[in-house]
Amino acid sequence: MSDIKHRFAPVPTLRTGQAHPHPEPIGGDTYSAVELMPGFRVVVLDQRKLPTIERYEFLTRVDEVADAIRNMLVRGAPAIGVCAAYGMVVAAVAEKGDGPAFLEAMSAADATLRAARPTAVNLAWALDRMKRITEEARSLEYAVRTERIASEARALHKAEIAACKAIGALGAPFVPENATILTHCNAGALATGGYGTALGIVRAAHEAGKKVRVLACETRPYLQGARLTAWELAKDQIPVEVITDSMAAHFMAKKAVDLVVAGADRIARNGDSANKIGTYGLACIAAAHEVPFYIAAPWSTVDLGCPNGDAIPIEERSERELSHFALPDGNSIQIVPDGVRVRNPSFDVTPHALITAIVTERGVVQPVSEGELAKLATQ
Amino acid sequence: MSDIKHRFAPVPTLRTGQAHPHPEPIGGDTYSAVELMPGFRVVVLDQRKLPTIERYEFLTRVDEVADAIRNMLVRGAPAIGVCAAYGMVVAAVAEKGDGPAFLEAMSAADATLRAARPTAVNLAWALDRMKRITEEARSLEYAVRTERIASEARALHKAEIAACKAIGALGAPFVPENATILTHCNAGALATGGYGTALGIVRAAHEAGKKVRVLACETRPYLQGARLTAWELAKDQIPVEVITDSMAAHFMAKKAVDLVVAGADRIARNGDSANKIGTYGLACIAAAHEVPFYIAAPWSTVDLGCPNGDAIPIEERSERELSHFALPDGNSIQIVPDGVRVRNPSFDVTPHALITAIVTERGVVQPVSEGELAKLATQ
Numbered sequence: 001m002s003d004i005k006h007r008f009a010p011v012p013t014l015r016t017g018q019a020h021p022h023p024e025p026i027g028g029d030t031y032s033a034v035e036l037m038p039g040f041r042v043v044v045l046d047q048r049k050l051p052t053i054e055r056y057e058f059l060t061r062v063d064e065v066a067d068a069i070r071n072m073l074v075r076g077a078p079a080i081g082v083c084a085a086y087g088m089v090v091a092a093v094a095e096k097g098d099g100p101a102f103l104e105a106m107s108a109a110d111a112t113l114r115a116a117r118p119t120a121v122n123l124a125w126a127l128d129r130m131k132r133i134t135e136e137a138r139s140l141e142y143a144v145r146t147e148r149i150a151s152e153a154r155a156l157h158k159a160e161i162a163a164c165k166a167i168g169a170l171g172a173p174f175v176p177e178n179a180t181i182l183t184h185c186n187a188g189a190l191a192t193g194g195y196g197t198a199l200g201i202v203r204a205a206h207e208a209g210k211k212v213r214v215l216a217c218e219t220r221p222y223l224q225g226a227r228l229t230a231w232e233l234a235k236d237q238i239p240v241e242v243i244t245d246s247m248a249a250h251f252m253a254k255k256a257v258d259l260v261v262a263g264a265d266r267i268a269r270n271g272d273s274a275n276k277i278g279t280y281g282l283a284c285i286a287a288a289h290e291v292p293f294y295i296a297a298p299w300s301t302v303d304l305g306c307p308n309g310d311a312i313p314i315e316e317r318s319e320r321e322l323s324h325f326a327l328p329d330g331n332s333i334q335i336v337p338d339g340v341r342v343r344n345p346s347f348d349v350t351p352h353a354l355i356t357a358i359v360t361e362r363g364v365v366q367p368v369s370e371g372e373l374a375k376l377a378t379q
Numbered sequence: 380m381s382d383i384k385h386r387f388a389p390v391p392t393l394r395t396g397q398a399h400p401h402p403e404p405i406g407g408d409t410y411s412a413v414e415l416m417p418g419f420r421v422v423v424l425d426q427r428k429l430p431t432i433e434r435y436e437f438l439t440r441v442d443e444v445a446d447a448i449r450n451m452l453v454r455g456a457p458a459i460g461v462c463a464a465y466g467m468v469v470a471a472v473a474e475k476g477d478g479p480a481f482l483e484a485m486s487a488a489d490a491t492l493r494a495a496r497p498t499a500v501n502l503a504w505a506l507d508r509m510k511r512i513t514e515e516a517r518s519l520e521y522a523v524r525t526e527r528i529a530s531e532a533r534a535l536h537k538a539e540i541a542a543c544k545a546i547g548a549l550g551a552p553f554v555p556e557n558a559t560i561l562t563h564c565n566a567g568a569l570a571t572g573g574y575g576t577a578l579g580i581v582r583a584a585h586e587a588g589k590k591v592r593v594l595a596c597e598t599r600p601y602l603q604g605a606r607l608t609a610w611e612l613a614k615d616q617i618p619v620e621v622i623t624d625s626m627a628a629h630f631m632a633k634k635a636v637d638l639v640v641a642g643a644d645r646i647a648r649n650g651d652s653a654n655k656i657g658t659y660g661l662a663c664i665a666a667a668h669e670v671p672f673y674i675a676a677p678w679s680t681v682d683l684g685c686p687n688g689d690a691i692p693i694e695e696r697s698e699r700e701l702s703h704f705a706l707p708d709g710n711s712i713q714i715v716p717d718g719v720r721v722r723n724p725s726f727d728v729t730p731h732a733l734i735t736a737i738v739t740e741r742g743v744v745q746p747v748s749e750g751e752l753a754k755l756a757t758q
Contacts, residue, residue, distance in 0.1 A: 051716035215722075218701070220599060220623040223714050226702075231716045241720045244599040244701060246624040246657025250727040253659065278625025280632065284667045285660055322597070322623060323605075325704055325712075333706060335602050337430035337610045341620045343594075348629040 021056050026157050027194030030235055033079040034086060034193075036157075040093045040150060042086045046073045047190060051231040062091045062109045069116040069123070076191025077265065078160050078298065081126030084113045085153035088130040092149040099138045102145065106134045121266075125300060129156060160193030163298045166361035167197050168204030171261070171296055174357065175205035175212060179258040182215045182248060185276035186228035187263025187296065197296040198261040199229065201359065206238050213239035215257060219276060220245055221322040221344070245278050252289040260286045264297040264358075271352030271368035272309030273297075280348040283355065292356040299360045304377055309349035317346045400435050405536050406573030409614055412458040413465060413572075415536075419472045419529060421465045425452045426569055430610040441470045441488045448495040448502070455570025456644065457539050457677065460505030463492045464532035467509040471528040478517045481524065485513045500645075504679060508535060539572030542677045545740035546576050547583030550640070550675055553736065554584035554591060558637040561594045561627060564655035565607035566642025566675065576675040577640040578608065580738065585617050592618035594636060598655060599624055600701040600723065624657050631668040639665045643676040643737075650731030650747035651688030652676075659727040662734065671735040678739045683756055688728035696725045 020028075021043050022035040031054070034044045042059040048071075049055055057073060059065050065087035068074055074083045091109030095102050110127050117123060133152040137145040175181065181202055188199035195203060205212050214233055219225035226242050233240040243251065251257050260282055264273045273279075273295045286293040306312060319342040324332035336342055357366035362376045399407075400422050401414040410433070413423045421438040427450075428434055436452060438444050444466035447453055453462045470488030474481050489506050496502060512531040516524040554560065560581055567578035574582060584591050593612055598604035605621050612619040622630065630636050639661055643652045652658075652674045665672040685691060698721040703711035715721055736745035741755045 051719075052713050217625075218599070218714070220597070220625060226714045227716075230719045234716050234719050241722055242701065242715045243722050244624065244656065246596075246599060246660055247722065247724065247727075249660030249663050250656060250724055251722070253727070277623065277629060281625055281628030281660065281664055284628050284664050288663045288667065322621065327712060333704075334431050335597070335605045336621045337606075337613050340430075340609045340613050343620055343622050343626065343630070345626065345629055348626075348632070 018054055018056050021058075026154065026161065028189050031189075031232070032194055033074050033076070033190050034083045036086045036089060036150060036153060040089055040146070042068075042083065042090055044068050044074045044083060045190070047075060047228060048072060051227050060090060061094070062087055062112050065090055066112045066116040069113070076186065077122040078192040079190065080117060081122035082153075082157045082160055082193045084116070084123050085126045085130050085156045087113045088127070088134070089146070089150045089153050092134075092146045096142050103134065103138050106131075122300065126156060157193045160298075161195050163361040164192050164195035164197055164200040165204070167296050167298070167359050168195065168200035170361075170364050171201030171294065171359040172204035172208055172210075174259065174292065174294060174359075175201065175210055176258055178211045179205070180213050180215060180256055182217065182251070182257045182260045182282070182291075183229060184217045184225060184245070184260075184262045184279050184282055185219045186224040186232075188229055188232045190228050190232050191263070196232075197298065198263045199233065201261050201294070201296050202233070202238060203236070206236075213241070215248075215251060216240055216242050217245045217248060217278065217282070218242055219278065224276070245281075248282055249285045249289075252285055252291055257286075257289075257291055259292045259294060261294045261296055264295050264301050265347055266306065266312050267295070267297060267302045267358065267373075268306040268308045268312060269302075269304050269373060270308045270370040271355060271358060271365065271373055272312070273350050273352070273355060273358070274309065274312045274314070274347045275350065277345055277348050280350045280354075283350040287354050293350075293354060295350070295355055295358045297358070297360060299362050299376070302360070302373065302377070309351060312347075312349055314348070315346045317344045319344055397433055397435050400437075405533060405540065407568050410568075410611070411573055412455070412569050413453050413462045415465045415468060415529060415532060419468055419525070421462065421469055423447050423453045423462060424569070426454060426607060427451060430606050439469060440473070441466055441491050444469055445491045445495040448492070455565065456501040457571040458569065459496060460501035461532075461536045461539055461572045463495070463502050464505045464509050464535045466492045467506070467513070468525070468529045468532050471513075471525045475521050482513065482517055485510075501679060505535060536572045539677075540574050542740040543571050543574035543576055543579040544583070546675050546677070546738050547574065547579035549740070549743050550580030550673065550738040551583035551587055551589075553638065553671065553673060553738075554580065554589060555637055557590050558584070559592050559594060559635055561596065561630070561636045561639045561661070561670075562608060563596045563604060563624070563639075563641045563658050563661055564598045565603040565611075567608055567611045569607050569611050570642070575611075576677065577642045578612070580640050580673070580675050581612070581617060582615070585615075592620070594627075594630060595619055595621050596624045596627060596657065596661070597621055598657065603655070624660075627661055628664045628668075631664055631670055636665075636668075636670055638671045638673060640673045640675055643674050643680050644726055645685065645691050646674070646676060646681045646737065646752075647685040647687045647691060648681075648683050648752060649687045649749040650734060650737060650744065650752055651691070652729050652731070652734060652737070653688065653691045653693070653726045654729065656724055656727050659729045659733075662729040666733050672729075672733060673736050673738060674729070674734050675738045678741050678755070681739070681752065681756070688730060691726075691728055693727070694725045696723045698723055
């Protein structure tokens with residue numbers, strides 16, 4: 001048993017905590033996915049290192065901000081949007097030239113950030129918003145226009161959190177006293193500007209004084225549930241236990257789950273909802289056990305141009321994400337034999353008929369149907 | 380991003396294959412979980428190192444055999460039973476004394492092996508069978524009694540495989556031409572004396588010339604599907620793809636699964652079946668998509684003293700199995716934050732109403748009910 005050709009150094013228990021670096025953070029008092037520091041540096045929590053290392057990285061150049069998005073130090077569509085907006089602030093700080101030079105520099109920064117993760121819809125949305133302000137501010141002097149850009153980015157960040165809090169307030173009444181809430185992936189403070197969507201509902205119920213506990217599915221292959229959801233709930237002292245994705249049915253059969261709340265990546269016009277792979281299976285299992293199943297997402301997730309779930313493209317990601325277990329240093333352990341194919345769809349679609357309600361900041365869609373969704377669209 | 384306190388050596392791609400060491404193996408031509416070598420050494424394939432290292436360990440002492448069972452070099456209830464029977468051969472070889480000394484040594488060996496994994500029912504069953512032969516052989520001379528013990532152990536091994544092949548033959552007709560078969564955990568050659576139960580049905584359909592492919596759920600937390608099922612099917616050139624446990628519903632919705640076949644750890648009198656955690660969720664999802672769901676298990680798995688699934692005790696295993704990802708050298712990576720509880724039930728129970736048929740070597744139980752099971756019990 002001694003011929004293993006690779007030997008690792010023993011793995012120490014890591015507790016490299018850093019204090020929240022921002023004096024007046026927007027995203028959260030004890031941690032945030034992303035903030036704009038005084039002096040216009042961007043600070044991001046490196047989520048790849050969680051849950052054992054809580055480490056903030058300071059970014060002062062646009063290419064560093066783009067790399068942080070590309071390399072997934074920050075992830076979750078709303079959080080990426082906020083990070084990109086702050087990236088534009090960094091770009092504004094760096095360019096001290098006149099109006100045309102400023103616009104040129106900002107346009108280059110926009111292109112760099114937009115290319116960092118082209119599939120995240122909120123990234124483009126946030127950059128479009130910043131572009132409008134850039135054009136308005138073009139003729140202002142350096143210090144004023146820089147502060148104007150920073151102010152807009154902070155406003156965008158605050159608006160994202162306000163949407164999450166509205167979702168929380170609208171969703172909390174669905175949470176009974178003493179509830180066990182099952183969730184999947186991470187639709188929390190770490191995925192948004194702060195507070196979270198699915199976890200926003202958990203937080204709002206908790207803050208309202210309801211006794212709640214969360215069962216977090218670990219969420220293979222990236223383990224966002226085990227690594228991120230468990231970490232942020234523990235940090236906020238909300239009771240949480242981690243299970244494998246395959247245990248949900250067992251606990252529902254034992255009547256240990258009162259409701260399921262998940263986020264969404266895209267919601268079609270009829271209410272069919274795409275979310276992290278595994279969500280649809282949870283919806284099937286919840287239906288079989290008559291457990292209510294809620295989707296929580298900002299209105300920007302609703303794609304009225306998409307008629308139903310069949311029209312939502314499902315991204316199939318790299319086989320290696322599943323065939324190899326990533327180690328914190330970038331190395332990995334192979335868990336699938338050579339020559340064996342792996343399937344890795346990153347999302348699945350839950351038909352609207354399996355969704356008890358969709359909670360957005362504009363209101364609650366219940367029952368979930370094209371007609372009910374349309375009522376909020378005209379708000 | 381440079382302050383990670385642990386640095387691993389780069390992980391090389393490992394292809395440390397060893398040829399099957401047995402000249403005339405019982406369990407399989409290209410690999411076996413366990414065999415008795417000429418010269419009465421036990422050889423086991425170290426399943427902990429699969430899929431990247433195929434390595435056989437040779438065991439010549441009873442305590443080594445017990446350690447191999449305890450430390451899960453060999454796993455799967457039927458395979459553990461065969462290994463324990465061979466452990467008794469090793470004990471017989473070591474004791475050259477007279478009848479009473481022989482019985483005493485064999486009794487001590489029995490106790491050592493029986494304690495290795497007290498929950499595996501086949502371990503006790505195999506040792507009980509060996510005990511009867513030990514008593515019969517007590518007055519024979521050393522060489523004769525040793526060969527008698529070895530012969531009984533080999534017969535037990537062959538009987539296990541015969542049961543698997545009978546299950547395969549009875550189950551294969553349920554597999555349509557061009558079928559995609561979804562399975563969970565490893566109920567294959569590696570878990571049995573050879574050939575397998577659930578995978579026995581796959582093999583029998585494949586050998587009958589049907590075009591089949593397998594979707595193997597990776598099976599968290601131990602990854603028996605990714606590491607073992609994929610390995611043994613690839614070795615036998617049966618097409619296999621690996622998915623996370625959470626992807627099953629997605630592929631059923633895409634009509635990419637024709638049937639589900641799983642093993643069982645205990646089957647109650649009414650047909651309720653306990654198996655690896657996740658099996659019940661698959662059964663719920665299969666029912667929602669009208670996909671047939673089969674259980675394949677030897678008759679020894681049926682516990683007529685157990686009235687229904689509620690009476691089957693569910694073992695909750697160590698939190699660390701889930702909270703830490705085990706590395707091949709015994710170290711591990713923490714994936715759940717400190718202070719967060721983990722639930723780790725190792726099995727779940729699928730109610731008989733969700734099971735299309737139970738396939739045993741005695742016959743097929745369909746529909747699955749107490750009455751239908753009772754018909755086979757009296758055979």
